[in-house]
Amino acid sequence: MNVDTVEELVLQSLEHEMGGVKVYEAAVACAQNSDLKKEWQKYMEQTKAHVTALETISKAMNVDSKKETPGRAVVRHLGAGLMEAMKMAAKEGGPNTTELVACECVVIAETKDHLDWELLSKCGAHLTGHGSSALKAACDTIEDQEDEHLYHTKGWCRELWLKSLGLKSVLPPPEERKNVKTAIGAARAEQAAHPKG
Numbered sequence: 001m002n003v004d005t006v007e008e009l010v011l012q013s014l015e016h017e018m019g020g021v022k023v024y025e026a027a028v029a030c031a032q033n034s035d036l037k038k039e040w041q042k043y044m045e046q047t048k049a050h051v052t053a054l055e056t057i058s059k060a061m062n063v064d065s066k067k068e069t070p071g072r073a074v075v076r077h078l079g080a081g082l083m084e085a086m087k088m089a090a091k092e093g094g095p096n097t098t099e100l101v102a103c104e105c106v107v108i109a110e111t112k113d114h115l116d117w118e119l120l121s122k123c124g125a126h127l128t129g130h131g132s133s134a135l136k137a138a139c140d141t142i143e144d145q146e147d148e149h150l151y152h153t154k155g156w157c158r159e160l161w162l163k164s165l166g167l168k169s170v171l172p173p174p175e176e177r178k179n180v181k182t183a184i185g186a187a188r189a190e191q192a193a194h195p196k197g
């Protein structure tokens with residue numbers, strides 16, 4: 001395994017979680033549906049804990065958590081873009097448009113978050129020493145949370161869009177009702193709610 005790239009992944013993941021806290025602060029303010037707002041408040045608290053977990057992992061791996069890399073700067077830039085998008089929507093659009101934009105921003109952010117922890121979990125199996133145990137302990141809890149963050153928010157995004165289109169929608173989304181934690185579970189929940197041909 002390429003240890004330098006593992007270090008880069010840890011730093012990008014940390015930067016992304018730090019940006020994620022800001023994205024959730026903004027998204028919670030944009031949420032109109034009270035169940036969604038509650039859900040995002042929970043995810044925001046978990047995201048704050050993910051920042052702390054990655055700082056612990058960096059320390060255990062002897063990686064300076066403040067070290068800058070070009071990849072980390074890109075992660076920060078993309079996070080700032082999501083914040084900007086929500087600000088634009090809040091300024092120009094109505095509350096429902098703003099809520100949809102916030103949903104899409106969270107889905108985009110959670111897609112990388114999900115990828116980061118999937119990769120970190122794979123790295124944990126190959127590392128040795130303190131870094132390995134810190135990484136494995138964090139992944140045991142966090143990977144599951146990231147599944148929920150991504151699949152449930154994708155469900156909210158789709159159902160809120162359907163509602164705004166005046167089409168059949170299921171709120172809270174089926175992914176939420178069925179407590180989906182896998183891609184295949186999410187596909188099944190969607191298919192059951194919106195059967196296709």
Ligand SMILES: [Fe+2]
Nearest residue numbers: 017047050113
């Ligand atoms: Fe996270």
Ligand SMILES: [Fe+2]
Nearest residue numbers: 110113146149
């Ligand atoms: Fe997340």
